[in-house]
Amino acid sequence: NAGVTQTPKFQVLKTGQSMTLQCAQDMNHNSMYWYRQDPGMGLRLIYYSASEGTTDKGEVPNGYNVSRLNKREFSLRLESAAPSQTSVYFCASSEATGYLQYFGAGTRLSVL
Amino acid sequence: GQQLNQSPQSMFIQEGEDVSMNCTSSSIFNTWLWYKQDPGEGPVLLIALYKAGELTSNGRLTAQFGITRKDSFLNISASIPSDVGIYFCAGQGDYGGATNKLIFGTGTLLAVQP
Numbered sequence: 058n059a060g061v062t063q064t065p066k067f068q069v070l071k072t073g074q075s076m077t078l079q080c081a082q083d084m085n086h087n088s089m090y091w092y093r094q095d096p097g098m099g100l101r102l103i104y105y106s107a108s109e110g111t112t113d114k115g116e117v118p119n120g121y122n123v124s125r126l127n128k129r130e131f132s133l134r135l136e137s138a139a140p141s142q143t144s145v146y147f148c149a150s151s152e153a154t155g156y157l158q159y160f161g162a163g164t165r166l167s168v169l
Numbered sequence: 170g171q172q173l174n175q176s177p178q179s180m181f182i183q184e185g186e187d188v189s190m191n192c193t194s195s196s197i198f199n200t201w202l203w204y205k206q207d208p209g210e211g212p213v214l215l216i217a218l219y220k221a222g223e224l225t226s227n228g229r230l231t232a233q234f235g236i237t238r239k240d241s242f243l244n245i246s247a248s249i250p251s252d253v254g255i256y257f258c259a260g261q262g263d264y265g266g267a268t269n270k271l272i273f274g275t276g277t278l279l280a281v282q283p
Contacts, residue, residue, distance in 0.1 A: 099172055099273035157202070159214070
């Protein structure tokens with residue numbers, strides 16, 4: 058009964074390094090999302106994928122890229138990490154856009 | 170970007186007390202959601218509201234969808250230590266072009282002293 062699984066749970070990067078955050082869901086959901094959470098800011102949408110094969114920008118897409126690898130997996134890539142990208146990243150999925158979203162446990166990223 | 174105004178920012182209460190928090194928006198929403206986030210975890214859905222005026226309960230939690238569709242309220246009765254966490258409201262719906270995306274409030278941090 059995993060739901061939404063994110064890896065890694067913690068990561069420390071140096072400025073300029075790249076990395077990919079992984080997300081997988083086992084609920085057969087069509088839509089998947091990436092959010093970042095910063096203190097006092099709530100959650101802000103980075104990118105989303107309404108269905109397999111499609112991706113769209115959210116509120117704060119700059120500095121990120123995404124790949125909807127298949128129906129289960131949706132990855133978030135930082136090509137050249139910056140300290141401003143220090144945050145907690147959450148992946149979520151839903152049956153379709155407009156339906157209830159279920160969240161993973163998060164990836165805590167620090168960029169030094 | 171748009172965010173919802175959530176208040177209070179934080180609450181420090183004694184076990185057994187009732188808690189109220191609210192969320193307001195300048196735009197209308199078709200759905201209001203309330204999530205709870207435990208330390209080190211992701212948000213977990215508590216209550217979903219789909220109609221203006223709707224009042225829904227989940228155990229000791231009660232939430233209401235405001236009549237104007239621009240606000241929502243969450244009440245927790247007889248708080249217990251495991252209620253500690255951050256509570257987020259979220260609105261979903263037609264708010265100016267980007268339908269179906271969730272807009273989150275800034276969160277209410279709840280601390281419960283035994």
